[in-house]
Amino acid sequence: MRSDVIKKGYLKAPNRSLLRACGLSEEDFSKPFIGVANSYIDIIPGHFYLNEYAQIIKDEIRKNGCVPFEFNTIGVDDGIAMGHNGMLYSLPSREIIANSVESVMNAHQLDALICIPNCDKITPGMLMGALRVNVPTIFVSGGPMRAGFSEKGEKLTLNSVFEAVGAYEVKKIDEAELKDIECKACPSGGSCSGLFTANSMNSLCEALGIALSGNGTALAQSKEREELLRQAARRICEIALQSLEDSRIEERYKIRNIINKSAIRNAMVVDMAMGGSSNTILHILAISREAGAPLDIRELNDISKKIAHIAKVAPSLPEVAMEDVGNAGGINALIKEISRRDNGLLDLDALTITGESLGERVRDAIIKDESVIHKVENAYSQVGGLAILFGNLAEQGCVIKTAGITGERKFSGKAVCFNSQDEAIKGIIKGKVQKGDVCVIRYEGPKGGPGMQEMLSPTSLIMGMGLGADVALITDGRFSGATRGLSIGHISPEAAEGGLIGLLKDGDIIDIDVDSYAINVRLSEAEIAKRRAEFKPIDKPLHSRWLAQYQKLVSNASNGAVLDLGFFRF
Numbered sequence: 001m002r003s004d005v006i007k008k009g010y011l012k013a014p015n016r017s018l019l020r021a022c023g024l025s026e027e028d029f030s031k032p033f034i035g036v037a038n039s040y041i042d043i044i045p046g047h048f049y050l051n052e053y054a055q056i057i058k059d060e061i062r063k064n065g066c067v068p069f070e071f072n073t074i075g076v077d078d079g080i081a082m083g084h085n086g087m088l089y090s091l092p093s094r095e096i097i098a099n100s101v102e103s104v105m106n107a108h109q110l111d112a113l114i115c116i117p118n119c120d121k122i123t124p125g126m127l128m129g130a131l132r133v134n135v136p137t138i139f140v141s142g143g144p145m146r147a148g149f150s151e152k153g154e155k156l157t158l159n160s161v162f163e164a165v166g167a168y169e170v171k172k173i174d175e176a177e178l179k180d181i182e183c184k185a186c187p188s189g190g191s192c193s194g195l196f197t198a199n200s201m202n203s204l205c206e207a208l209g210i211a212l213s214g215n216g217t218a219l220a221q222s223k224e225r226e227e228l229l230r231q232a233a234r235r236i237c238e239i240a241l242q243s244l245e246d247s248r249i250e251e252r253y254k255i256r257n258i259i260n261k262s263a264i265r266n267a268m269v270v271d272m273a274m275g276g277s278s279n280t281i282l283h284i285l286a287i288s289r290e291a292g293a294p295l296d297i298r299e300l301n302d303i304s305k306k307i308a309h310i311a312k313v314a315p316s317l318p319e320v321a322m323e324d325v326g327n328a329g330g331i332n333a334l335i336k337e338i339s340r341r342d343n344g345l346l347d348l349d350a351l352t353i354t355g356e357s358l359g360e361r362v363r364d365a366i367i368k369d370e371s372v373i374h375k376v377e378n379a380y381s382q383v384g385g386l387a388i389l390f391g392n393l394a395e396q397g398c399v400i401k402t403a404g405i406t407g408e409r410k411f412s413g414k415a416v417c418f419n420s421q422d423e424a425i426k427g428i429i430k431g432k433v434q435k436g437d438v439c440v441i442r443y444e445g446p447k448g449g450p451g452m453q454e455m456l457s458p459t460s461l462i463m464g465m466g467l468g469a470d471v472a473l474i475t476d477g478r479f480s481g482a483t484r485g486l487s488i489g490h491i492s493p494e495a496a497e498g499g500l501i502g503l504l505k506d507g508d509i510i511d512i513d514v515d516s517y518a519i520n521v522r523l524s525e526a527e528i529a530k531r532r533a534e535f536k537p538i539d540k541p542l543h544s545r546w547l548a549q550y551q552k553l554v555s556n557a558s559n560g561a562v563l564d565l566g567f568f569r570f
Contacts, residue, residue, distance in 0.1 A: 001032055001033075001111050001243075001244065002109050002110070002111045002135065003032065003033040003108075003109050003110060003111045005109045006019075006108060006109050007019065007029045007033075008029075016029065024067065028067050031065060031066050031067050032066045032067070032111040032112060032237070032240035032241065032243070032244070033066070033067050033069060033108075033109075033110045033111050034061050034066045034067065034068050034069065034110065034111065034112050034113070034114060034236060034237065034240060035069055035071065035104065035105050035108075035110040035112070035113045035114070036054055036057055036058060036061070036068050036069065036070040036071070036113075036114050036116070037071060037072075037073060037101050037104075037105075037113060037114070037115045037116065037117075037126055037129075037130075038050055038051070038053075038054040038070055038071070038072050038073070038116045039072070039073050039074075039075045039097075039116060039117050039118065039119075039122045039126070040054065040072060040116075041074070041075040043077055043080065044075050044076075044077040044080075044118075044119055045077070045145065045186060045188075045189055045190065045191075045192075046118035046119045046142050046143075046145070046189065046190050046191035046192075046198060046220065047075055047118055047119065047122075047142060048189060049142070049189050049220070049221060050116050050118070050142050053116055053142060053226075053229055054070050054116060056226060056229045056230065056233075057114060057116065057140075057229050057230075057232070057233045058070060058233075060229070060230045060233035060234060060237075061114075061233050061236070061237055064233065064234055064237035064238070064241075065237060065241055066112075066236075066237045066240055066241070069108070069110060071100075071104045073096075073097045073100045073101065073122065073125065073126065074093060074096055074097060074100070075093070075097075075119065075121075075122050076089055076090045076093045076120075076121060077119065078090050078119070078120050078121075078197075078454055078456075078480060079158055079192070082454060082456055082457060082480070083425070083457045087421075087451070087453040087454060088449055088450065088451035088453060088544075088547060089451060089546075089547070090120070090121055090451065090453075090454070091121060091282075091446065091451050091452045091478075091561060092450075092451050092546065092547065092550045092554075093121050093122075093125065094121040094124055094125040094128070094283075094286075095125070095550070095563055096125070097121065097122055097125025097126060097128075097129065098125045098126070098128035098129035098132070098290075099129065100129065101113075101115075101125070101126055101128075101129025101130060101132075101133065102129045102132045102133055105129075105130075105133040105135070106132075106133060110135070111135060111136075111240050111243075112135050112136040112137065112236050112239060112240045113130055113133065113135055113136070113137040113138075113236075113255075114137070114138050114139075114140065114232055114233065114236050115127075115130060115137065115138070115139045115140070116140060116141070116142065117139065117141055117142070117202075118141045118142035118143070118190075118191045118198060118202070118220075119191050119197075119198040120196075120197045120198050120201075120279070123139070123141065123198065123201040123202060123205065123283075124201055124283035124286065124287060126139070127139070127205075127210075127259075127283075127287050127290070128286060128287060128290045130255050131255055131256055131259060131287065131290040131291050132290060133255075134254050134255055134256045135250075135254060135255070136236065136239045136240065136243070136250060136253040136254060136255070136353075137210060137236075137255040137353075138210065138211065138212070138232045138235060138236050138353050139202075139205045139210050139211040139215065140211060140212065140215060140228055140229055140232040141191070141198075141202040141205070141211070141215055141216075142189075142190065142191065142220050142225075143190050143191070143202075143218055143219050143220035143221070143222065143225040144190050144191050144192075144193055144198075144199050144202075144216075144217065144219060144220060144321075144322035144323065145186060145187070145188055145189065145190030145191060145192055145193040145219075145220060146187055146188050146190065146193060146219060146220075146321075146323060147187075147193040147314075147321035147323065148160075148184040148185045148186060148187045148193075149184060150177075150180055150181055150184055151177075151180045151184075154318075155314070155318060155319050155321065156181060156184055156185040157185060157192060157193045157194040157196075157314045157315065157318070157321065158185055158186060158192040158193075158194070158196070159192075159194060159196075159314060159315040159318075159456075159460070159480075160181055160185050160318070161181055161182055161185045161186075162456055162457065162460030162464075163460045163463050163464040164177070164178050164181045164182070164464065165178070165457075165460060165461065165464060166460050166461040166462065166463060166464015166465050167464040167465075168464070169429060169461065169464065169465060170464070170465045170466065172464070172466070188220065188221060189220050189221050190219065190220030190221065191220070193314065193321040193322055193323070194313055194314030194315055194321060194322065195274060195275070195276055195277065195313035195314065195315075195316070195322065195325075196277055196315075196480060197276075197277040197279040197280065197283075197480065199216060199313075199322050200271065200274070200276035200277040200279070200280045201277075201280060201283060202215055202216045203215070203216030203217070203270065203274065203276070203331050204216075204267040204270060204271060204276070204280060204284070206270075206331045206332075207263075207266045207267040207269070207270040207271075207331065207335065207358075208258070208259050208263045208264070208266070208267050209258045209259070209263050209266075209350055209351060209352035209353060209358060210255060210258055210259060210352075210353050211232075211353070212228055212231055212232055212235070212353075212354065213330065213331070213332050213361060214228055214326070214330060215228065215331075216322070216325075216330070216331050217322055217323070217325050217326030217330045217331065218326060219322075219323055219326070235353065235354060239253050239353075252351070253353060256291055256292065257351070258350075258351055258352070258353060259287070259291045259293075260291065260293055260350075261293040262347035262349075262350045263347075263350050264284060264287070264288045264291065264293055264295055265303070265345060265346075265347065266335075266346055266347055266350055266358065267284060268284060268295070268300060268303050269303060269307055269338060269342060269345050269346055270331065270334065270335060270338070271284070271384075271385075271386060272303055272304050272307040272309065272383075272384025272385055272386055273307055273308065273309060273310050273311065273334060273338045273384065273385070274309075274310075274311045274313065274334065274385060274403075275309055275311070275312060275313075275316055275380075275384070275385020275386065275401060275402070275403025275404070276385070276386070276401075277401070277479075277480070278386060278399045278400070278401045278478065278479055278489055278490070279478060279479070279480075280386075281297070281300065281386065281388075281399050281490070282399075282452075282478060282490065282557055282560060282561055283560075284560075285297060285558075285559065285560030285562075286560035286561065286562045287560075288560075289560060289562055297388055297396070297397045297558050298388070298397070300386070300387075300388050301387060301388050301517055303345060303384060304383050304384035304386060304387050304388075305383055305384075306342070306343035306345055307338065307342065307343075307345065307383070307384045308338070308341060308376045308379035308380075308381065308382050308383075308384075309379055309380045309381040309382075309383065309384055309385040309402075309403060310334065310337060310338065310373060310374040310375070310376060310379045310380065311325065311334055311372065311373050311374065312380055312385075312403060313325060315404060316385070316401075316403040316404045320372055324369070324372050325372060325373070327368065327369060327372075328367060328368050328369035328370075328371075328372035328373045329365055329366055329367045329368045329369070329373055330365070332361060332362040332365035333362075333365040333366060333367045333368070333373055334373050335358070335362045335365070336362040336363070336365045336366075337367060337373060337374075337375065337376060338376070339359075339362070340376055341376045346358075348362075380403070381402070383402075384402070385401065385402055385403030386399065386400070386401055386402060386403070387399075387400050387402050387514060387517060388517065389488065389512070389514070389517050389518060389519040390517060390518065390519070391518045391519040391520035392500060392520050392521060392523075392528070393474075393491065393500050393501060393510065393519045393520055393521050394491045394492060394499075394501075394519050395492075395493065395499075395500075396492035396493060396556065396558040396559075397490070397492055397558045398474070398488050398489065398490050398491040398492065398519060398557075398558075399488070399489055399490040399557075400486070400487065400488045400489075400514060401479070401487070402514055404485060404487070405485070405486055405514065406463075406468045406469045406485050406486075407468065407469030407470060407485075407486060408469075408486075409513070409514040409515055410512065410513045410514065410515070411438075411472045411486055411511075411512045412509060412510065412511045412512070413436045413437050413438040413471075413472060413509070413510060414436070414437055414438065414506070414507050414508070414509060414510075415437075415438050415440050415504050415505065415506060415507065415508040415509075415510055415521070416432055416433050416437045416438065416439055416440065416506055417440040417442070417504055417505065417506055418439070418440065418441050418442070419442060419443050419538055420441070420443060420444065420540075421441055421444055421453050421455060421457070421458060421477065424439065424441045424455075424458045425457055425458055425461065428458055428461045428462060428465075429461065433462070433467070433471055434471075435467060435470040435471065436470060436471075437471055437472075438471075438472045438473070438474060438510045438512075439458065439462070439471060439472070439473040439474070440473075440474055440475070440501065440504055440510075441455060441458065441473065441474075441475040441476075441477060442475065442476055442494075442495040442501045442502055442504075443476070443494075443495045443496060443502070443537075443538050443540065444475055444476060444477030445476035445477060445491075445492075445494030445495065445496055445497075445556060445557060446494070446550075446554040446555065446556060446557060446561040447494060447496040447497060447551050447554055447556070448476060448494050448495050448496030448497075448537075448538075448540075449477065450542070450547050450550055450551035450554065451547060451550065452477050452478050452557065452561060453477050453478075454477070454478055454479060454480040455473065455475055455477055455478070455479050455480070455487070455489065456479065456480035458473060459473055459479060459480075459485055459487050462485060463485055468485040468486075469485075469486075471485075471486070472486040472487075472488065472510070472512055473485070473486070473487045473488070474488045474489075474491060474501070474510070474512075474519070475488070475489050475491065476489075476490070476491040476492070476494035476495055476496075476499065476501050476557070477489060478490055478557065486512070488512065488519065489557075490557035490558065491557075492556040492557050492558035492559075493556055494556050494557070495537060495538075496537050496538075497537075497556060498532070498535065498537065500521065500528065502535060502537060503528065503531040503532060503535055504521060505531075508521050508522070508523065509521065509522040510522075550563070553565065
């Protein structure tokens with residue numbers, strides 16, 4: 001056992017003495033030690049009950065002959081951190097989470113790991129940390145929230161509240177209706193009920209093979225979710241105990257043996273088929289580097305061109321929530337349907353943590369509601385729900401959630417430039433962005449923010465004010481999974497590193513052609529060179545030691561916004 005290094009032999013008597021103080025008995029020293037990484041925190045709706053979930057898992061681990069050791073990571077709620085400087089800490093928190101998982105697991109040499117994440121940065125952060133540790137690992141998230149319903153009977157998600165703010169700004173709704181939506185959009189615990197980043201990542205954990213079926217769709221605080229917790233605990237113990245008899249078992253189920261190049265491609269196929277959050281690209285790029293199977297952002301369009309978009313979930317389709325996807329057959333049904341016409345991209349022989357191949361896992365899955373999960377013949381689009389655009393404005397790429405486009409896929413307009421999200425919000429409210437404009441928000445990338453704030457407030461204001469089909473928004477920052485409309489993020493290089501987005505001026509004409517994967521500004525090479533010679537990036541005042549460290553080390557979005565110390569140069 002890996003844990004023998006802290007518990008075996010006379011030299012480890014002091015170590016064992018400390019472990020006895022934690023309640024271990026003599027018999028426990030012959031059992032596998034299982035890390036239980038819990039992201040319980042009171043201020044996140046998808047996490048405030050995870051202490052109860054950890055107890056269920058620990059009890060099940062003990063019943064099945066292993067010893068659990070629970071530890072915690074931090075968590076940031078993007079919705080609560082939204083719209084103020086707190087959002088600067090959201091993406092950087094991914095690195096703290098990854099570091100904490102690596103630190104605890106390797107400092108104590110635990111034998112296997114079960115992770116209990118749920119929201120946004122927490123799932124990818126735990127994935128990154130687990131990949132560094134590389135022991136058998138299972139992910140079992142806290143589960144999605146139930147959808148809410150307004151007084152009018154309309155289905156609500158968190159996105160409904162953000163867009164209601166925009167509607168209130170232009171007097172489309174009154175204060176009473178805004179209050180009704182606020183109070184009913186989030187009716188219970190769980191990760192926000194649409195296909196935002198949290199539920200996108202928890203669904204992709206199924207496609208990656210490191211979570212059980214239902215991880216992305218079984219509702220939070222439900223009997224189905226509790227049973228999933230117990231199954232996950234039993235399975236991690238089964239692997240750990242079998243490894244005592246045969247070391248090949250441990251090697252087979254190490255997380256880096258499951259999350260390989262094929263699994264990462266499988267995850268992106270599912271992401272394209274669902275039109276998940278654009279944040280998933282940021283995270284999968286980072287995860288692929290931790291797995292030693294780096295994904296080039298240019299590969300994503302090759303996947304998108306060959307995969308049909310067969311499911312739309314809120315915010316792309318407001319009346320469909322994650323519970324509806326589960327009732328329609330879940331991620332397994334979606335994978336099986338896509339496999340009928342996947343152009344050879346899916347690897348159905350990929351190993352999953354349960355010991356079956358991905359193909360065996362989905363073999364008996366059926367679509368129970370074709371209005372939620374479409375047949376490939378009746379797809380929303382014969383290309384995927386995410387795309388990477390390139391051009392002089394994004395030489396290293398930028399990301400658009402094509403599933404959320406509400407207007408034309410080809411757009412030209414005059415730039416209206418803002419040097420921060422706060423500046424943009426004020427400008428949008430004051431009417432500076434009009435029909436036909438391209439709203440440019442810069443200096444919000446990983447370095448420029450720093451921390452790459454989400455732009456849900458500006459995009460929701462634009463949608464709520466009725467401009468969603470008539471205005472484009474581009475940024476070197478990123479978008480919440482709740483964003484819809486012609487919203488393009490992750491522009492790389494970013495303004496802070498001299499990217500062309502930093503050289504734009506009000507009135508410049510920007511051309512966007514989603515189907516041609518192109519984004520360009522109509523400027524001559526001579527004009528660009530002239531502006532570049534005069535360019536000095538804005539240096540925002542920074543009053544955080546952690547964010548200053550992050551800013552020095554972080555790569556741009558097209559490289560996954562990883563802390564680049566040379567570890568990811570393959």
